[in-house]
Amino acid sequence: MKEDIGIILSNECIAQDTYRMVIQSSLAKQMNPGQFVNIQVEGTFLRRPISISSYEEDTYTIIYKVVGTGTAKLSTYQANDQLNVVGPCGHGFPIHEDQDNILIVGGGVGVPPLYQVAKEYRSRNKNVAVVLGFNDASQLFYEKEFKDLGCEVFTATMDGSVGTKGTVLDAIAENHITNDFLYSCGPMPMLKALEKVYEKGYTSFEARMACGIGACMGCVCKDKKDHDIYYRICKEGPVFEIGKVGFE
Numbered sequence: 001m002k003e004d005i006g007i008i009l010s011n012e013c014i015a016q017d018t019y020r021m022v023i024q025s026s027l028a029k030q031m032n033p034g035q036f037v038n039i040q041v042e043g044t045f046l047r048r049p050i051s052i053s054s055y056e057e058d059t060y061t062i063i064y065k066v067v068g069t070g071t072a073k074l075s076t077y078q079a080n081d082q083l084n085v086v087g088p089c090g091h092g093f094p095i096h097e098d099q100d101n102i103l104i105v106g107g108g109v110g111v112p113p114l115y116q117v118a119k120e121y122r123s124r125n126k127n128v129a130v131v132l133g134f135n136d137a138s139q140l141f142y143e144k145e146f147k148d149l150g151c152e153v154f155t156a157t158m159d160g161s162v163g164t165k166g167t168v169l170d171a172i173a174e175n176h177i178t179n180d181f182l183y184s185c186g187p188m189p190m191l192k193a194l195e196k197v198y199e200k201g202y203t204s205f206e207a208r209m210a211c212g213i214g215a216c217m218g219c220v221c222k223d224k225k226d227h228d229i230y231y232r233i234c235k236e237g238p239v240f241e242i243g244k245v246g247f248e
């Protein structure tokens with residue numbers, strides 16, 4: 001992990017309030033699936049954590065939703081601007097060579113870090129089912145990108161405007177998806193519901209972060225069984241084995 005200044009190659013709107021930014025940087029060589037970068041955004045004091053969606057030899061991609069001051073400013077950055085980040089941060093998704101049937105479940109802006117996971121498993125020719133959940137069709141992104149990797153892709157929208165009407169679990173049931181080694185990221189209620197059904201795999205958590213490097217204890221969560229054990233989401237996480245972290 002180090003401070004790095006990359007060059008923005010593109011920053012485009014790919015769905016409602018949702019942007020994809022590609023950055024040229026040698027930092028890409030150090031990245032693992034599910035890690036994040038902590039971005040310095042002009043005019044804000046604290047860095048903003050955003051997942052690494054994918055990386056190549058000397059570029060990496062982030063996908064972010066505009067929700068406040070920092071992400072709104074980020075959306076105005078243009079090609080050739082510089083991007084100051086600290087990264088790659090945290091522990092990401094381990095890849096299991098012995099797992100043949102992978103289930104990837106992403107909700108909203110929880111989808112981005114799962115794309116590199118799909119790339120890793122498809123490059124090993126594994127069977128990957130992907131379930132993407134969004135509120136409505138205007139917010140959907142990366143359905144085609146996952147399909148292009150050779151994944152089986154299913155969508156769920158709360159208003160039924162695309163795919164199954166309802167949650168990701170409704171889509172899993174409707175499509176009789178049996179892959180059971182899970183990689184998930186998304187809103188808390190979705191993660192909680194998935195943990196009741198799946199026992200093997202990994203979940204990526206979010207928290208409001210201050211330092212982003214394990215120093216302030218601002219992002220802690222408790223062990224599921226022993227409430228005296230704490231984990232820093234920015235340092236020991238954001239990815240944890242299913243069943244390790246308590247939701248309360």
Ligand SMILES: Cc1cc2nc3c(=O)[nH]c(=O)nc-3n(C[C@H](O)[C@H](O)[C@H](O)COP(=O)(O)OP(=O)(O)OC[C@H]3O[C@@H](n4cnc5c(N)ncnc54)[C@H](O)[C@@H]3O)c2cc1C
Pocket residue numbers: 036048049050051052063064065066067068069070071072109112113205206207208209238
């Ligand atoms: C490890 C990690 C990875 C993340 N990856 C992504 C990603 O790939 N794409 C993406 O769009 N977002 C991601 N986020 C969330 C992102 O960090 C926040 O949306 C962003 O910091 C908001 O900054 P802002 O200045 O625009 O909003 P603020 O003005 O700071 O806040 C605006 C609103 O967003 C909410 N918010 C702010 N930070 C968070 C947070 N960390 N989690 C949940 N809600 C928050 C606030 O409660 C408030 O309602 C990630 C967060 C973490 C911790």
Ligand code: FES
Pocket residue numbers: 208209210211212213214215216217218219220232233234235
């Ligand atoms: S944000 Fe400071 S310890 Fe995680």
